Amino acid sequence: MESIDLLKVAAAVLALIVAIVGHEIMHGWVAYMYGDTTAKNAGRLSINPISHVDLVGTIIVPAAMYFLPMLLTGESGFLFGWAKPVPINMRTVLERGGYNAAMQVDLAGIVYNFTMAAIASVVILGMTQPTTADSLMYVFAYLFIFQLLVINVVLGVFNLLPIPQFDGAHFLMHLSLKYKINSVAEFFYKNERYGIIIVLIILMTPLKNYLLLLPVQTILSLLLS
Secondary structure, eight states, X not given: OHHHHHHHHHHHHHHHHHHHHHHHHHHHHHHHHTTOOHHXXXXXXXXXXXXXXXXXXXXXXXXXXXHHHXXXXXXXXXXXXXXXXXXXXXXXXXXXXXXHHHHHHHHHHHHHHHHHHHHHHHHHHTSOOOOTTSOHHHHHHHHHHHHHHHHHHHHHHHXXXXXXXXXXXXXXXXXXXXXXXXXXXXXXXXXXXXXXHHHXXXXXXXXXXXXXXXXXXXXXXXXHO
């Protein structure tokens, strides 16, 4: 049992790294396609996870979300987190491609997460659920693909929420600027410093059931149907 628990944790951590590192790289890669070399010059298009680690989003929040429910209820929670944002010179992107290009940069990470989730769902549907007769390697592979599916859906849904500093808000900012509704962009810009506080409020209150868990469960049901 202990070995299975360790495999679950290892699979979840690896899946989280793949999800959040790929998410950030895609932002930088799409910006690079529009002439912005900021992320590339900073070494942030690398798949090395160390260059993407954020103390709060990559370590503290995932550990708390996964292990605190285990201490309180005996059941592990879901793994959730984020990487250090990739530096982007949005002015270059806007000069080369306008607001449509900026919105592509904003949504690049979300598209990556949902694409990875879709691929993982196809793979997991082609696998049989592990039994005691299966090797630990197969058990780990199954757990990894399953966690890859779940975590990518969670990240995709979360980043669609219009929370200041995060992708959904950035998309709405550029969309509003495109149609000259400057008040919306100004609202998100002025409240960026509250983004992390809003995230913590959502994660620590019943709001997560409606804003995060319900849409995640709906999407997972569709992908696994």
